[in-house]
Amino acid sequence: MQPHRKIIHIDMDAFYASVEQHDHPELRGKPVCVGGGKYGVVAAASYEARKYGIRSAMPGRTALEKCPHLIVVKPRFQRYKEISQQIRNIFYEYTDLVEPLSLDEAYLDVTENKKGMESANEIAREIRKRIFDETGLTASAGISVNKFLAKVASDYHKPNGQKTIHPTRILEFMEVLPIEKFYGIGKVTANKMHELHIFNGKDLKEKTQEQLTGWFGKAGIYYYxxxxxxxTSEVKPHRIQKSVAVEETYWENLLDEESVFKQLRAISEDLEGRLNRKEIKGKSLTLKIRYKDFSVFTRSKTQEVYYENAQDFYETAQKLWELRPFDKPVRLLGLSLSNLNTGETKQVSVQLRIPFEDFY
Structure with missing residues (x-):
């Protein structure tokens, strides 16, 4: 029998908002949201703001209605990326099997780790302490035998906590877990499950694979x-990069074409810089426009040869802009390059040998 893997999911607590509260002590203890305002969308909310029901992706106007004294902060994505890299460097001191999901969360396979530590629980605790000592920010962690369970566990004792789901207790844990807490089950699916009298893991487990696939298609196999x-999904440290994108959300909406073209040139230069650093080229360029009313327009152009530089991006973006169906104030512009020259990347795998007795 193959030994269990030891997977850790690290999730930073209210990352963007916590960075702002750390860098600006006067914001600590107050309801803060990053992004939003009257015309924007909340990118992150502090725990003080969440008490008012404010969540990420909520329209800023709604957030202000829920909490009139909400403090709205302009995003500083370069700062968030800088701290995210600091945190990622800590991860790599323990294992090369790191799969980032975003700036603020990642999976780590520590079955075999660089420190020779037996306990995944101790590794998670040590990493969280390192993050706090070096950045002043808190993180939560989940530890178990696979990515799904680790992800569920990391949300269990938020903020600034951790939970281990031991292999001997997986089934009993899953039986009492509310269906809304299953990673991958959103609000719409949860509501449908409620209609089918599925409210927790025990109810779900009573359904056959045939029933679940009949109701939910291929996702039914996943739920089963x-x-x-x-x-069985492994931690994948070397994902094949399929696209490179640059997006900018504007504090004030862009109202005229001159302003749009000025921003498209800046985005084109930023995109060129990112591609050059990674030695990547691509043949498909996509323009993304999000308007003041949150409607989105995208259009792409694919060519037989690789796009070469910022001027190529800019000139193509101008032509794609002309294809838009209407004129409305613009709140976001983005350019992404796909159909890349990255090729296939070989996945890293490990031989699993460490027994699980010292998981805690």
Whole structure:
């Protein structure tokens, strides 16, 4: 029998908002949201703001209605990326098997780790302490035998906590877990499950695979497996990069074409810089426009040869802009390059040997 893997999911607590509160002590203890305002969308909310029901992706106007004294802060994505890299460097001191999901969360496979530590629980605790000591920010962690369980566990004792789901306790844990807490089950699916009298893992486990696939298609197989603690996806440290994108959300909406073209030139230069650093080229360029009313327009152009530089991006973006169906104030512009020259990347795998007795 193959030994269990030891997977950690690290999730920073209210990352963007916490960075702002750390860098600006006068914001600590107050309801803060990053992004939003009357015309924007909340990118992150502090825990003080969440008490008022404010969540990420909520329209800023709604957030201000829920909390009139909400403090709205302009995003500083370069700062968030800088701290995210600091945190990622800590991860790599323990394992090369790191799969970032975003700036503020990642999976780590520590079955075999650089420190030779037996306990994944101790590794997670040590990493969280390192993050706090070096950045002043808190993180939560989940530890278990696969990515699904680790992800569920990391949300269990937020903020600034951690939970281990031991392999001997997986089934009993899953049986009492509310269906809304299953990673991958959103509000719409949860509501449908409620209509089918599925409210927790025990209810889900009573359904056959045929029933679940009949109701939910291929996702039914996923639900059938995860409620039994089965999730075979490995931590993938070397994902094949399929696109490179630059997006900018504007504090004040862009009202005229001159302003749009000025921003498209800046985005084109930023995109060129990112591509050059990674030695990447691509053949498909996509323009993304989000308007004041949150409607989105995208249009792409693919050519037989690789785009070469910022001027290429800019000239193509101008032509794509002309294809838009209407004129409205613009709140976001983005350019992304796909159909890349990255090729196939070989996945890293490990031989699993460490027994699980010292998981805690």
């Amino acid at each position: 497996n995860v409620v039994r603690g089965i999730h």
